[in-house]
Amino acid sequence: MSIKKLTQKILSRRRLSSLGACALLLAGLSGFAATAAAQSAPTLESGQKKVVAVxxxxxxVVKDAQGREQLVDASSVKPGDIVEYRAVYTNNTGKPVTGLVADLPIPxxxxxxxxxAKPGAGLVQAAAKDAVFGAEPLMRKAAxxxxxxxxxxxxxxxRWTLGQLPASGSTAVSARAKVETVAPATTQVSVATPTSPAVPAQR
Incomplete structure (x- = not known):
């Protein structure tokens, strides 16, 4: 089944929302969303040009005859496939953007x-359905x-806390997920970038 149909099924059951009052939301054909947020700035757009583009x-992810990993087109997936998602953030301004946060939901x-998840170490945290972020591996109370x-x-x-993105600079985050189930799509869904009052982004 195509990733586009998988996305439509996932998005029909999941409400994509912005991070805080200022967010740029992009939905990829994978069913993932990338959110770039600049803290203390309700918008990432300046005129018609996005301050931070995602x-x-x-x-x-497949392996060749020698067992080496390769990344190939993911136009279709099946249960058991491993897919890598990569979001590249680019600062389109001549000044640094601070408070950059990247969110990658896992449907x-x-x-x-x-x-x-890359980069790892102290830059990334994970969350389950409770939306409480913590270091990997997550822990929960048991009997x-x-x-x-x-x-x-x-x-x-x-969630990656990336901090400052230099003027005209770029940074990337990535993660891998295993396809567990692929259900047929039943609903056509469109996703739009949320809007917010135009307030100059913090520099």
Whole structure:
């Protein structure tokens, strides 16, 4: 089944929202969304030019005859496939943009692959359905006042705190997910970029 149809099915059941009062939302054919947020600035647009532009791509991860990984076109997927999502953020201005945050939701039917988020270390956090972000691996309360790891199939979002994006600079985030289920699409869905009052972005 095509990724476009998978996206339509996922988006028909999931409400995509902006991060805080200022966000730029792009929905890729993968069903993922990339959100660029500049803190303390309700908009990332200046006139007709976006202050921070986001390009989201998706590729299927395969191995060649020698066992080396390759990224190929992901126009269609099936259960068991591994897909890599990459969002590139570009500052279209001549001044630094501060407070840059990147969100990558993980829709139902896709299982986040452990430690695949890049950049990792202290820049990325994950969250399950409760939307409480924390370092990977996530933990939850279990019986007897114990804690246990949250299954990676329950991860629903990744968030990178990228900080400052230099003037005319670019940065990228990526993560991998395993296709668990592919359901037929039943609803046509369109996604638009949310609007907000025009307020100069913090520099």
């Amino acid at each position: 390009v989201l791509t998706q590729s299927k 139902e039917g896709l299982e986040y692959q452990p430690r695949s 007897g006042n114990k804690t246990e790891p949250v299954p990676y199939a329950d991860y629903r979002s990744l």
